[in-house]
Amino acid sequence: MTPEREAIIAAARSLFQRGLTHGSTGNLSVRVGDRVLVTPTGSSLGTVEAPDLSLIDLNGAHVHGPKASKEAFLHAALLRARPQANAVVHTHSTYAAAVSCMDGLDPQDALPPLTAYFAMRVGRLPLLPYFAPGDHGLERTAEDMARTHSALLLSNHGPIVAGATLGAAMDAIEELEETAKLFLLLQGLRTRPLTPEQRSALEPG
Ligand SMILES: O=C(CO)COP(=O)(O)O
Numbered sequence: 001m002t003p004e005r006e007a008i009i010a011a012a013r014s015l016f017q018r019g020l021t022h023g024s025t026g027n028l029s030v031r032v033g034d035r036v037l038v039t040p041t042g043s044s045l046g047t048v049e050a051p052d053l054s055l056i057d058l059n060g061a062h063v064h065g066p067k068a069s070k071e072a073f074l075h076a077a078l079l080r081a082r083p084q085a086n087a088v089v090h091t092h093s094t095y096a097a098a099v100s101c102m103d104g105l106d107p108q109d110a111l112p113p114l115t116a117y118f119a120m121r122v123g124r125l126p127l128l129p130y131f132a133p134g135d136h137g138l139e140r141t142a143e144d145m146a147r148t149h150s151a152l153l154l155s156n157h158g159p160i161v162a163g164a165t166l167g168a169a170m171d172a173i174e175e176l177e178e179t180a181k182l183f184l185l186l187q188g189l190r191t192r193p194l195t196p197e198q199r200s201a202l203e204p205g
């Protein structure tokens with residue numbers, strides 16, 4: 001098993017075992033040269049195995065192995081937009097998915113910088129318009145937004161996050177989930193998010 005395959009399976013298990021993905025939702029990818037290893041469509045991250053992974057190119061086209069995730073085109077779009085990124089993680093984690101269904105969010109900045117780690121790991125989180133899972137109509141917007149944002153929230157769906165490494169993408173998507181949880185816990189309470197100065201001192205460039 002290659003280290004990339006091993007890393008994807010370890011991250012998949014970790015997400016599934018902690019309830020950050022459920023059923024056959026969520027998908028992961030890692031860049032390998034000019035190709036991308038991605039989880040196959042319809043698989044549970046609790047049981048997917050290393051030989052099951054699909055290989056696609058950076059246009060999202062199938063190269064080898066089982067049929068790739070229906071969101072493989074989005075993974076490829078984020079990796080094209082962010083040459084410094086080498087991994088992408090997508091989940092339907094409960095709190096982030098709940099926020100993705102809320103009305104009245106700022107589409108440029110869907111979650112406030114409640115904590116320093118949110119500002120550090122996630123930065124500014126745009127809310128992308130609703131498209132059905134697998135609908136390539138989202139590709140252009142996702143690629144454009146990913147040039148300046150490493151994390152995107154898909155309306156009525158969930159987050160997708162790119163990172164320099166799979167570990168960094170995991171850290172960021174977990175931070176996003178925890179901040180979504182805080183945001184919902186704090187509904188109706190007065191809060192003090194970081195000031196713009198505090199935020200910009202921490203945000204990734
Ligand atoms: O999260 C998902 C769809 O948005 C899961 O789809 P896949 O099983 O095709 O990866």
Ligand SMILES: [Zn+2]
Pocket residue numbers: 025026071090091092133157158
């Ligand atoms: Zn999804």
